[in-house]
Amino acid sequence: MTGQNDESPAVLIARSAKAAFEASQLIDASERVRALHEIRNELQASKDAIFAANTEDMDAAQAEVDAGRMSSALLKRLDLRKGDKWDSMLQGITDVAELPDPTGKVSYASELDDKLELYRVSCPIGVLLVIFEARPEVVANIAALAIKSGNAAILKGGKESNRTSQLISKAIQTALARTSLPETYIQSIQTRAEVSSLLSLDQYIDLVIPRGSNELVRNIQNSTRIPVMGHADGLCTVYLDESANQEKAVRVVVDSKTDYPAACNSAETLLVHEKLLTTIWPAVAQALLSASVELLCDVPTLAAIQPLSATAPNFGTHVRAAPPTAYTTEHLALTLAVKTVPSLAAAIAHINAHSSHHTDCIVTESEAAAHTFVRGVDSAGAFVNASTRFADGFRYGFGTEVGISTGRIHARGPVGLEGLVTYKYVLRSEGEKGHVASEFGSGEGKKKYKHAPIQASAVPF
The missing domain is CATH 3.40.309.10 (Aldehyde Dehydrogenase; Chain A, domain 2)
Known part of the structure; x- marks a missing residue:
């Protein structure tokens, strides 16, 4: 926990994201799929305005390249109009919508005793803080993956793509308003100061995903105690x-x-x-x-x-x-x-x-x-x-992907839906008196565990 002012903008953003996540867990998964289709439609309807904003971002970035303050590689990543980048972004949203729901899947099930069943079931991680440079399409990519996997997300793009990212975020918010999901389910922030504050809010934010330069990723890794998933280089x-x-x-x-x-x-x-x-x-x-x-x-x-x-x-x-x-x-x-x-x-x-x-x-x-x-x-x-x-x-x-992880724990390589879920253990007793642990053990009169496998793909209740 931190000593930050509870009314600071960062706390309000993080707290609302956590509240949106918790509320979303009781909404049927089909509504998340509907939200993705709404987002694609809204983005397509906003294409001209988004491209105009991207042109402004590109012009400003080119001036930075000419002045030696930005690399040409970063400039190339910024261009949303290049090749099939826009169409691929939209298709990625559709593809994610059509993928199987990664939540609610049982990966282990066991009958511990008569009428005492244990299930390991996949569930969302929680609130994601995703920080990236240039590449404004990442806003839509990550929003799609977060929504489909049941996670709330706070997104921070690079200042060089602010105009484009803001309009993409606005389209996402507009689309979410037409669904049962909270509008604060996907939020965007603009300043480094907000990032710095959010990195200390481990009581609200569950995972940080940085995408960008080696310097960006290392800075994030060294500035938070929240788990970080990402890669620092592409050698x-x-x-x-x-x-x-x-x-x-x-x-x-x-x-x-x-x-x-x-x-x-x-x-x-x-x-x-x-x-x-x-x-x-x-x-x-x-x-x-x-x-x-x-x-x-x-x-x-x-x-x-x-x-x-x-x-x-x-x-x-x-x-x-x-x-x-x-x-x-x-x-x-x-x-x-x-x-x-x-x-x-x-x-x-x-x-x-x-x-x-x-x-x-x-x-x-x-x-x-x-x-x-x-x-x-x-x-x-x-x-x-x-x-x-x-x-x-x-x-x-x-x-699509939220990023590429070079770590060895939880997710590795391109991180899609499966990398954005964790699991919980669900234990249910249907015994007449319930079940208590003190009745089990190796001593005289103690019950023995059955540990009998159960064939199940979903929790049966």
Whole structure:
């Protein structure tokens, strides 16, 4: 508990979120699904206004980039109009609505005694505080997951996306007002001061989920005693095994790096088996240079592609020796650190020592190598012959994701609905006199527990 003024804005926000969560637990799950459809409809109706706000945010952000105060990677994440980002956001809401309800599922059931039944049943976590940078579509993504999983949420976007995020939040609030869910079920805040205050309110907030830069996540982790779920970096690696197929290698490496360089599941390091230096590696390097990727190479990989200097027009500007920090840097741009390794074991050791335990890939034709890699790499995602860009809740079939967790407790990898529920134990006695624990034990006259399994998918009352 804290000594904060009970009337402070942060306390009022957190308390109302907790009250909304508690009230929502007695509302039928079908109403949460209806709320998601209402939100999608309201967002679609508000598209023009939201896009206009996004244009203003982009213009202001571009000025910050030009002044050297914002990275171009952050600018790219801000653009809601790019490609199919808007349509994917709306489709994600629909997909989440159509997913099975993650709450109320029984994962363990046992008859402890005649007419004494125990059930472990999934339930929402409570109130989520989600803090993110840029990417305004995250407001809708997280709201959808929170509502479907039965959690209330307080959302804080980056200042660079304030105009867009505010209109998306307004659309969500308008939609919620047409349902039985409390309007304060999903709330948005705007200032860092509010975040700082909320991080101390562990009596109201149950989980903090930061999405953004390493600095953001570390600051949050060091500023609260509320549990934090998230990842601090996206240092993903692709390893070209000695048995790699050239076409697969080119396709997987190029896609992992270039599909969306600013994403946390973009590859930042390429490990090349030494037997591929004069065979597959030059072809991969040529493809990367053709895609305007800057290559930061160690001595062997740099020497192996020197012949490309005569055929690749950008060789002189896009190939250079790797600095010592290359293999621990999240570039978030068309830059790839390349290193030679003598074996699969060395590749695994490098990944476990230098990666962020997000997602790592092996390109190989060897079943034994694939088997060893996916078991030896200590990451949330271990892929075989597939781009690291597949590490995404939408692509996994989760509808969308609240973030990617590189932790080892509760949720790991893309966090969808299943990562936003916990469980409670429900014990019911139908005995004529009820049940009391003192009647059970190992002594004379004591009852013994039956511990007989019960087949159940839901609590039967």
